[in-house]
Amino acid sequence: MNNIITLPILIPLLTGIFLIFFRSIPLQKWISAIALIVTTGVSAYIIHLISTHGILTLQLGGWEAPYGITLVADMFAALLVLTTAMVSLCCLYYAFGTVGKNRERFYFFSFFLFLVAGVNGSFFTGDIFNLFVCFELMLISSYVLLSLGGERIQLRETIKYLLINIISSMIFVLAIAYLYGITGTLNMADLSVKVAEIGQDGLLTTVSLLFLVVFGLKAALFLYFWLPGSYSAPPPAVAALFGALLTKVGIYAIFRTFTLIFYHQPEVTHTLMMWMAALTMILGTIGAVAHWDVKKIIVYNVIVAVGLIIFGLSVFSSVSLIGSLYYFVHDMIIKALLFLLAGAVIIIARTHKLHEISGLIRHHPYLGWLFFIAALSLAGIPPFGGFIGKVFITQGGLENGDYIVAGIGLFTSLLVLYSVMKIFLNGFWGETILSKKEEGKVKNVLLPCSILAALTILLGLGAEWTYVYFEQAVEGLMNPNFYIQAVLHD
């Protein structure tokens, strides 16, 4: 029965390979959409299984842990996999109408599915070297998606993105090598046991900081300098996928390593993380407020959210972790929504300079109000999804006595609201300067955006109903023993 947890990885991976043999683009579209719908269904069923049976594990090839590779589906990972499936389905549908023949002909959908497979694999793997391999699967697909189309800006930004990721991946391997040299194991549950046995001394803490640097680079936690350039280069459907998924995998890896393996020295690691998070929030907000470019404003908002989620982790109490998790899921949905809406605005107005866009709401009222909902939800106005996360994170921070960073979190939320309202006020309100004929044509845009907007409202209004699942996920994060028991004593 536990074999089901391979499906969210295998379905996109095999479908992606399968698509290479079919050159018919309508067929590729249908098959990839069906694959992601099935993945969504399977992920929902996995969540149901975990809520009734506890953590699911699978020892691949029958090699018992800690010798073989283990797949572990706990509630935390399963929630993220479900969100990934839903968000990528919306991005895929948006891509149908916007990505263009030129990219579709060169296996866009295959690489799209490979990326989803890599992301799901990173969430479910229980082996730290396998995490590296899944990261690479995801990153290689992202390089191709970023450069596919071959526009000047895309080529230029892909080089920088590729270089920074090769270096961080190599530091990742180096950190794994040190960790293996000290503990002699790669299985995350076994690592947790070994690190607890020998005690997290200075050497292990240093290795853990190396991991923090690596995942910080991937997640854009303080080390975000590469992000604004590369995320504003690809077409909107791809940018939405990147903004919603790629940095989040980095955050997931930080969560996993610092709640399961390196949780013995919070006064060093978690304090450092807290100040990195505070700086990320401040610097990201400055970028979002300063820019008058639709793409750049949204891109900097990705960075602010990373800071807030990691702040919730660094406080490390059940309340703040529940907040972090709510905000994590909410942020995957809302970042995809914002990128898709901003992409639609750019296609319609034929420019991404905010000064040259005005009065879009006359011809596109529904799009305008969707953007308004997204902006409110992003800033954490009730009853939308962002509210619950921010409440719990702030509550956790205040209970723990971290008044300054909690204050920074609240203050940056206000400025984030200003930065997206800037797009709404300048772009949608004001005098309509484009006639219907002068506008760029968009199709297939409203349905995926509506679904994502509905999801963020549901996450807010249905908090009572989803709370059980999030509570179970946080229980698992606070007690590493559940994870270890599930993997090593099955």
Added chain:
Amino acid sequence: METLMTITAGILLSIGTYLILTKSLLRIVLGTSIFTHGVHIMLLSMAGLKTGAVPLLGEDAAAYTDPIPQALMLTSIVISFALTAFFLVLSYRTYKTFGTDDMDQLRGSKYE
């Protein structure tokens, strides 16, 4: 032996870093390649090097070397091979499009 290997890895890493920090695209590609080699040698020597023993030949083997770092290194080599190939093609395409391989001129302007 381990000390010698560690120093070798350190030298490779510093050469790689130096090349990555230069302006020419081709040197940067080579730099990432050498950087990767340094990391692999480090990975291999982390589990300890035993001279004169093969990884593992059965349960009654008298001496053996830990096979896991070698398996890891193999995986990592394959991945970095694919990445280097992709990086080279991307650099060539960029060179054809921009007519330059100078990273200073690939900075990008403020107004696009």
